Amino acid sequence: MIKKFIKRIFGGKEAETIPVGPVTLGPQEHRINPQLVSPNAVRVTQTLQDAGFKAFVVGGAVRDLLLGVKPKDFDVATNATPEQVKRLFRRAFIIGRRFQIVHVVFGQEIIEVTTFRGASAESAPKDEHGRVLRDNTFGEQHEDAVRRDFTINAMYYDPASQVVLDYHDGIADIRNKTLRVIGVPEARYREDPVRLLRVVRFAAKLGFSIDPATREPIQVMAPLINNVPAARVFDEMLKLLMSGHALACLQQLRKEGLHHGLLPLLDVVLEQPLGEKFVTLALAGTDQRVREGKGVSPGFLFAALLWHQVLEKWHAYQAAGEFPIPALHLAADDVLNTQTEKLALQRKITTDMRDIWAMQPRFERRSGKSPYKLIEHPRMRAGYDFLMLRCASGELDQELGDWWTDFIAADGPEREVLLARKPKGDGDAAPAKKRRRRAGRNKRKGPAEEGAPTENPT
Structure with a gap:
């Protein structure tokens, strides 16, 4: 009766966004395994409850628990203010400008604690496109549920009572494998355009399939991402690429028309056979490492995604008469300058990218001391893995990758044998600097000397 009354007053679509009250699910209904819950998250909720506050595990952690997956991160929602939360824990730090949150630190684990959000105030500062710039309005739990982005992320779990509170039929959407925005999609995307990327990632x-009403405005509203601070876009892209489903996420980005401006020219790369294969191999390898619980380097990942843009400019600079190594550095500068404007790539990441790219020409020098010097490079492993990607994609002859695989695994005498072997394509050419020097001497001697070397300095 109450739902019908609300629908008559507000209309069907709007009524769906106004929670009448949560559906309460007990352990037999939600079947969450308590062993999957972080002991530190339980400690935070228990401490807050013992102090007289409400406290629940919330968001993606509840979603993953309902799917039977152990969450990587745990967020807690409470009616305690950030200052009240901070006073209860020895290592707690208030962070955030747009929304204030508290990081409670337990060794390597951080539990993020957020105060229940109230209805967004009309006076909250917004940009000209409607994006909320700052809003620390606190409220009740049902108001907090409305402020959540997707129905599957708007459920609350109390580890003490093992009860789940579901305000927006999130359980039903999880069972139907549907991703649905809470409220009017256009308005929610304007509030925070990063939600456009989050739809794709989830x-x-x-x-999950995207609910038609949630999907419909995405392509039209995609330009709003340009108004989001570059650091936030970078954070979201990093989550997307290191989710263990990077390849699927990138394909979904293109499908929804959201890749433009995030990774300029990526569409062009993916339309070229070598570029598509290279990026596909890189992302598939990253996904495999994430699934195996291995570390993933953001620098390596972005170096791979942007390599064919660097490669194109590298060739262009060389065609214009620049020497190979300076040409590569110029190409890297061009690409990184373009990307930093969009993604705010951190200095550590760009340094790693430059190191990986700069090593690539050195892998083609397989004589003298060059291989020994290269093998001592602190980023050698990343550079070698990158080389193997280039070989696997068909950009380089596989023989080069095999030679380096053997050289890395070999001992001293075996390495000397490999160096003595005439590598395919290397011939007995001297290093480029010596060849240029010889060419200069030959030019000064003139063509009259019969049998003078005619090496082509490359």
């Missing part, structure tokens, strides 16, 4: 990661 759909690809979970294998």
Whole structure:
């Protein structure tokens, strides 16, 4: 009766966004395994409850628990203010400008604690496109549920009572494998355009379909991402690429028309056979490492995604008469300058990218001391893995990768044998600097000397 009354007053679509009250699910209904819950998250909720506050595990952690997956991160929602939360824990730090949150630190684990959000104030500062710039309005739990982005992320779990509170039929959407925005999609995307990227990430990661009403405005509203601070876009892109489903996420980005401006010219790369194969191999390798619980280097990942843009400019600079190594550095500068404007790539990441790219010409020098010097490079492993990607994609002859695989595994005498072997394509050419020097001497001697070397300095 109450739902019908609300629908008559507000209309069907709007009524769906106004929670009448949560559906309460007990352990037999939600079947969450308590062993999957972080002991530190339980400690935070228990401490807050013992102090007289409400406290629940919330968001993606509840979603993953309902799917039977152990969450990587745990967020807690409470009616305690950030200052009240901070006073209860020895290592707690208030962070955030747009929304204030508290990081409670337990060794390597951080539990993020957020105060229940109230209805967004009309007076909250917004940009000209409607994006909320700052809003620390606190409120009740049902108001907090409305402020959440997707129905599957708007459920609250109390580890003490093992009860789940579901305000927006999130359980039903999880069972139907549907991703649905809470409220009017256009308005929610304007509030925070990063939600456009989050739709893609969750759909690809979970294998969920996007609700038609949620999907419809995405392509039209994609330009709003340009108004988001570059650091936030970078954070979201990093989550997307390191989700363990990077390839699926990138394909979904293109499908929804959201890749433009995030990774300029990526579409062009993916239309070229070598570029598509290279990026596909890189992302598939990253996904495999994430699934195996291995570390992934953001620098390596972005170096791979942007390599064919660097390669194109590298060739262009060389065609214009620049020597190979300076040409490569110029190409890297061009690409990184373009990307930093969009993604705010951190200095550590760009340094790693430059190191990986700069090593690539050195892998083609397989004589003298060059291989020994290269093998001592602190980023050698990343550079070698990158080389193997280039070989696997067909950009370089596989023989080069095999030679380096053997050289790395060999001992001293075996390495000397490999160096003595005439590598395919290397011939007995001297290093480029010596060849240029010889060419200069030959030019000064003139063509009259019969039998003078005619090496082509490359």
